[in-house]
Amino acid sequence: MFTAPVPELRLSQSFHRAADQPIGALISQALANPGLISLAAGFVDPSTLPIEATGELTASIFADPSMGRDALQYGTTTGRPDLRAEIFDRFVRPDFGAECPFTPDNLVITAGSNQLLYLLGESLLDPGDIVIAAAPSYFVFLGTLSQLGAEVVGVEADGDGMDPAALEATLIEIKSAGQLNRLKAIYLVSYFDNPAGSTLTASRRAKIIELAKQYSQDQRIMVISDEAYRPLSYEGDDLASMSSMDAASEFVVSAGTFSKSFSPGIRVGWGLLPDELVDAITAQKNNIDFGSPNLNQFIVQRALQTGRYETHVDNLRIAYRLKRDAMLAALDQYLGDIDDVVWRRPDGGLYVWLTLPKHLSASPASALFHLAVERGVLYVPGQYCFPSKGTAVHENTIRLSFGVESAERIADGIRILSLCIQETLASSD
């Protein structure tokens, strides 16, 4: 009998890079304090979830034996052709003029847009490769990129999204460092940014694509346009997807999802991909899950075909706009008089980006964060959202979400947060 001590379980480099995702710590905080007002979670409002609609959709699927059978069987890895055709007709084709270089075969169905981002990372990036992202950026994808061993270089962004002049300066810098051959992608949340709430203007979209093309010298620099929040628009005109601004359909990937606009518990998203990337993404997805569950794809397809989706999104926009307005009003009321506290008014999405006085840290180790949790409010420390290189990490920032809580609790959360900010400011004077 072999009785030596248990030898070490030696995990992969990929594991060691993945181990510390901030979302885990935040979820633990939330679970440990169930009464917390969560201004942190990017979850959707539970009161808006399409329970009745989904009940009717699933009933109609299983009432039809042929549909029910297909929904319960394996599908293809790229996703149901009928669903891809629906998505193409509704969310892709209308962005294009007379000529559209894409077909439904350029769409791959994924487990939310998040999985598409992961698959793109796996397909494009080797350890040491570079990705440019706005500072701040969607922190979960920053974590994925660092798991893949990529180096993420931040570029300044303002209320109109990533600044093309700052991007160009970064590109010049990367080029003069002889690193252009490692630069694989520019990542943007182009509508109602997570976390910054900003929408990239049309002229910036065009300019960023142009820069990607111009600096694609050693190899192609892909523009990854995360369009997850596009349906959650509360004011202003809709802009065409970034894919539609690349006439040759070679430099841009657009990612969309029904998680925010319908249900994250169903978890269906998609990517619109240049031909060359479709096979790559499909090969990777084959290894990960063989294609998204057919049942979930059927539900979304039927939601689109029956008009249930559009009705739901219309209602959602009304509900979220009210909550956004509640958050903005509370910010005015409770934080309006504090010097050097500023925030952005988002035209859609779920987030308000808040900047505190320069010396006031909102980091997870800060007095403010601990006081806020103690008083019953959870937020996402903005520092999680800054790439590790290229720009400074601004610890005096906060991502606020009006996604989950009611208007009343949002206002109350902001009131408490304001007290915590004032108290922390006073004690640090």
Place this chain on the structure above:
Amino acid sequence: MFTAPVPELRLSQSFHRAADQPIGALISQALANPGLISLAAGFVDPSTLPIEATGELTASIFADPSMGRDALQYGTTTGRPDLRAEIFDRFVRPDFGAECPFTPDNLVITAGSNQLLYLLGESLLDPGDIVIAAAPSYFVFLGTLSQLGAEVVGVEADGDGMDPAALEATLIEIKSAGQLNRLKAIYLVSYFDNPAGSTLTASRRAKIIELAKQYSQDQRIMVISDEAYRPLSYEGDDLASMSSMDAASEFVVSAGTFSKSFSPGIRVGWGLLPDELVDAITAQKNNIDFGSPNLNQFIVQRALQTGRYETHVDNLRIAYRLKRDAMLAALDQYLGDIDDVVWRRPDGGLYVWLTLPKHLSASPASALFHLAVERGVLYVPGQYCFPSKGTAVHENTIRLSFGVESAERIADGIRILSLCIQETLASSD
């Protein structure tokens, strides 16, 4: 305006390793020839899918607003605690005696057992690491391992699964080559093997775990026990899971799934993991999809709680046993008289492993494969199922599945295959 030719899209090493999964080619064959009798697909029989049950389960979920809401919201990455408790009580706890070292917290819910295998690979393996697998083995996981850059070493298996004596010889060889520090795992499909139809005997299970412990000198060698087919048992006694044979719960991972026993279109599986691996798998899954869709987990949970699952599996066993018997009878009738053609009688699962005369290739490039497709029958060439090192690749082998087709079409498929074999043998004489 920038007008140079489009620069190369340079994909990752991971992509280049992933690009050529045989399953893609097989699916293309099947799609291009929709009339084919598929003795290839590991799909479940469409006529057995639980349409009525799932219709009732979803109706009951959405009839309860609180359940409906939970089903449509995000969940936790490890999976619903209620579902994990159900799986633990039914499929884990009963394998143990008085003491069980595991709790439901050792379970992680995944998109089928296949995703668990992927996550294990990502968590354990760096390029150049070694995994030992039976020859033949589940070819999709062989593809995943090669995407991860792992070297897969095959060990001879017979009708009782992997041969421990051959495993020990391989371990000695790896050790004397100074490679033991690269050996991370031994992979087994321990019930009704895909593709070989064999079940690993209890004594071999114990011996293999013992060998893994004994050779865990530089680091731990995990035994990955793929138990996807365990519920599809048609005769013989049920064996306890491999996890239950490792008293200290440190060396074995068992993977299970409801894809085969309930529905692949719902796609819920699980892993029973030593404590140290739970966090690793969860961190990786966070990047891939944030946790499996809540709706799907609810459906499975309700199927277990209402007894719908057990009724379904009972029916499934009857249906598949009939089809297995139809395939075995047709093999007797049509191939019984051909010299050197042998096959194994599986006690469960979906597969029969067929060996042809030594000089008769069944590979995808072979005359036999093309003739079979031309005459309307698709099979999985056995050569896909052999690891690239350690043992010879036997091109004269075929994985037959009785999963998808009716008993009549199975018999007809075997009849046609027999004619193709005889014809190819005659023309090669």
